[in-house]
Amino acid sequence: MALIHLEGVAKTYAAGRARVEALKPLNLMIDDGEYVAIMGPSGSGKSTLMNIIGCLDTPTAGRYRLAGSDVSVLDDDRLSAVRNAEIGYVFQTFNLLPRSDALRNVELPLVYAGLGARDRRARAERALAEVGLADRAHHRPPELSGGERQRVAIARALVTDPRLLLADEPTGNLDSQTGAEIMMLIERIWTAGRTVVLVTHEEEIAARARRVLRLRDGHVVSDARRPAESAPRETGR
């Protein structure tokens, strides 16, 4: 079943008098449980696509159905609720709140989900344990290494148990050793049954995905699937 279904989705910006077509109309389906890498040079529209898939931005044309429901018509608050329930984000720059400790950072999505303090704490502790940071719960981001920060961010992405994990250059600010560790963690999450979409410009990282989308100038120029040992599911296209 298609988790992500884009039909004629496009994004146009008004830059002064000129109109910039960041994303030309495109159709895309990503099934539940896929592991997709989006590649492309800067300006290719890969971040725009990522933001639209993540409901952080809305398309200027077309229709986007996430898990069957049309999210391109939702208002700001409903999109917040969708992001909260369905999507976990991992950013290149981690985007943790610097004044809050790891536990509070991981709890954050649960605060907005309306959970009580005790439940939040229990679930956040479990998520931190899953990424191997149970003992760093009360450290603030500035006291953590880059790899640890990204693990906190991953715990935050997982704490609401979303179906979709979006990672935007997750290893971009990390050394290769730590980056590899983070990729292993992300793949473990995929293996556990979640859909993973990541943006990268590193071939090495994209090569690990089961499907690679390449963008250039707002177009999808290739969509390659890698027949894999762990049975990839057929998409509807």
Next chain:
Amino acid sequence: MSFWEAVRLAFDAVRANRLRSALTMLGTVVAVVAIVAVVSITQGLNRYVSQQLLEVGSHVFTIDKFGDATDMASYYAAMRRRDLRREDAEYLRAALPSAEAVVPSLYRSADVAWGGREAKDVSIIGIGEGYALLDDSYRVTSGRELGEEELRGGTRSVLLGSEVAEELFGPVDPVGRAVRLGGQSYWVAGVLAARGRVLGQSQDNRAILPITAFEKQWGRRRSVTINIRAATPELYETCQEEAATLLKIRRGLQPWEEPDFGVQTAEAFYEVYQRTTRLFYLGIIVVVALSLVVGGIVMMNIMLVAVTERTREIGVRKAVGARRRDITLQFLVEACTLSGAGAAIGLALGAVVSVLVGRVSPLPTRLEPWSILLSLGLALAIGVIAGSYPAARAARLLPVTALSYEK
């Protein structure tokens, strides 16, 4: 997000920027100190004045030519009225059964001297029969009171205020000695009990002498004040009306005509006091309101800075599920926390000022509960008003814009 969650975030944010938070609060602190201290002091002043006026002069009123003329025009108009005479007081005394005492008095100031020493600008009060019945401010502590014969006959006897006695005689007993008063010599009959000070003004720099002696010395061409004490507190108002009616008849006025004299009561004087001080309070309120407005502007400015600085934070919060109202609540509560903390500090400082003023001045200052509620209410209002625009701006940020914001 729950309210308490927002309060917790607000305290974190306030703590994270201590100096800035303190400076932001300053406006509210100043305004609240002003409200609390000024209300406490002015209410203290009011209480003090009413105590002084209404306690001492309980059911005593006066009639004179001027009434409560408070401006020059009505004063000049009153000057042209016929004088009140000692005989008017005698007439009222005979005709007014509701009065316990009807006493004429005259006033001027003069120097009093004895043995090479001189007391300057002493209040000289010429007084008539029955004065001891008016109130207890004419009690003597040594010597004797002025007798009826003296009061009627113009004997040059005098009662000295305690301050005058002290100034002229020191340890010497003044009773039975002769003082020089406006070029004449007077026998000191007694010394009056001390009354203390009202608003720093001595009440004991006075000399009481028979009104007849006063007239002999300074002439009869002056209007007397008639002091009347009602027989009982219940008759207080009746007595005023009767006295006014009788005096109108005696002065040939019709009942519907305006009296050409003034009946003055402590209560009426207190009202004049309140009327004249109201403007003063109004001025203070305007100043306080201005400082609140300035404080509010400062706070809004700082909240706008805070929103800009924390654009990425807002982006992160929205990305993980914060709705507009969550963000609005967070920044509104933060603004209210700042103004509320400012109000708390202001209340504490205002209380200190109030207590200090109460200690060093005779004013019975007291923290007024309504001023505390008022300042807390105003502080919250500042927080809400100054916080809502920045909060709305923060809430409207799109996650994608907020996340890509570079400092």
